[in-house]
Amino acid sequence: MQSFELLLQGFSVALQPTNLMWALLGSILGTAIGVLPGIGPALTIALLLPVTISVAPTSAFIMFAGVLYGAMYGGSTTSILINTPGESGSMMTALEGNKMARTGRGAAALATAAIGSFVAGTIATLLLTFAAPVIAEIAFYFKPADYFALIILAFTSVAVVMGSSRVRGFISLFIGLALGVVGIDKMTGAARLTFGVPGLFDGIELTVVLVSLFAVGEILYVASRYRPGAGDTTALKGQTWMTKEDWKRSWKPWLRGTALGFPMGALPAGGSEIPTMLSYTLERKLSKHSEEFGHGAIEGVAGPEAANNAAAAGMLVPLLTLGLPTSATAAVLLAAFQNYGLQPGPFLFTSNPELIWGLIASLYIGNVMLLVLNLPLVGIWVKLLLIPRPQLYAGILVFAMIGIWGLSGQVIDLIVMVTVGIVGYVMRVYDFPIAPVLIGLILGPMAEVQLRTALAAAQGNPVVLVSTPLSAIMLVIAALFLLAPIVLNRLKANA
């Protein structure tokens, strides 16, 4: 039970008054951005990065954890009350939750979402507590070839699974890879794709790309197709919270949602869209009240909300144990680690246990805080939506500008911001997935280092890349990801 002792140490870190304050700040900020449109957890953490650099890493990550979980809670509130999911994982919640709210059961929908998120978040954090050290232990034995194969697997699965088209998924990924090679090559000192611009010698920061794609791209896109007048907020006055029947119908979906969300969030092509969608479909099939689906079935809120929160915790498994980000939010968290000169992975568990375990412990604390913050204060959060959209998006641009200008004070970063922002606009218009750009940008250089190390050790013999069973298996799975849809289509066409 070494994990348990380490977790207790983690609690002694996370329960320090200053760290509790950071967790509270993160939770409040996270809920607010979950409620507001145009800003997600990835963008918020990216914008906080330059500010938190003077804060101790443990405190910063405790705050980021609050932002991550808080955004999930905030997103469900707006999905239910006004049918606008603040983030993609809340899409399913909007479907049944908003119907419930319209038929006077909004309070019950909010309660099952919040309690389900709490249950799922807690169970998933528990799973993280015990799974992470085991995986980290295994990862100790990973050779560069294994890491390289793992990254290739992440590339193919991210490009194939995210978005509606494989070609567009891969174009996004390769744009990220191209952005990742810009700058001085660390091994040889050669300047790559800098075209003589000194400002590019240090490479292009993930934060700049992320803020440009998410904030600038979104502002340009929404401005061009702005549709004023979001839905009306449903009043909660006089509604009853969960009845005995609601509890009975909710607890199983919570657990099933957790069981789907956690492992799927931990997979290389993780994210919350697929597990929430699966959970919704599953609950619809299993429910004794399937006729209620589409008209406000509580299972359709309970399951996906649980899946959403469990996936968020699942995402931390590959990030903390292997240094492998599987979503935009995980990519920016990895960038945050790198900002502090830390590399997530098995060595971080031994070199910096108070950070890792403080972070994990703060997830438990954040979950409790969010439950308390969300249910009684729901009225306050909804008021945030009264900020007029023109001024809200204008404010987002000001913060994006500060985030980028504050990084290095170089005009070249602002030029990159505009260029990448326009790319972000085009990607929205032509439906390209955005996360693969970030994954390519942050994992591309890592893939290159691992490939070089592996080949250098084998005197350039490429067979080394499939020399361990693990690397061979992962490369085969990566190839399957790529080829299976093509083969299936052929078979279907022939049949």
Added chain:
Amino acid sequence: MSTNPGSGLPETGKGGGARAVSRPWWLGLAVIALGGVCLYGSTSLAQSARYSSIGPGLFVTIAGGGLVILGVMLLVQIARGEQFEPQDAEDAAGDMKANPVALGTALVAVLLPIFTIETLGLPITAMLSFTLVARSFSSRKLLLDLVYGAILGTAAWFLFSGLGLQLGAFLPIAGF
């Protein structure tokens, strides 16, 4: 929200075959051009090195070559009539036609800092960009937006400078 989360597919509201198929050839060409830039950049770099057998140029070549191939594949898809459905976002309708004036105004707001941030400083740049974005979202309260932008820019400058961010001088052109 015109997305129907149940099916995971956007409700397009467009009548399938009745609508003329748009063919954005330029999109495929842009991807190829981007790949071409990478490949051009890789010509001056060594593809192999003595010890690791891969040099600084290899990944640049892979990224560039990949983009060229994918660009060609995209062109083939476009030729076959691939449809591109704009993404739905909160506050934006994917099936709406783009408003060029609003898009242009927002673009000016984003471009402006490149020219003004070193001379006029962050607070004034923020004020101007804020007002332009608000205008692109059809706000007609010009004076009020200028005031909001100025307050936000100034407050943010003091707050973030205080937190240790290097945001430059308050009003560089005036020397402070």
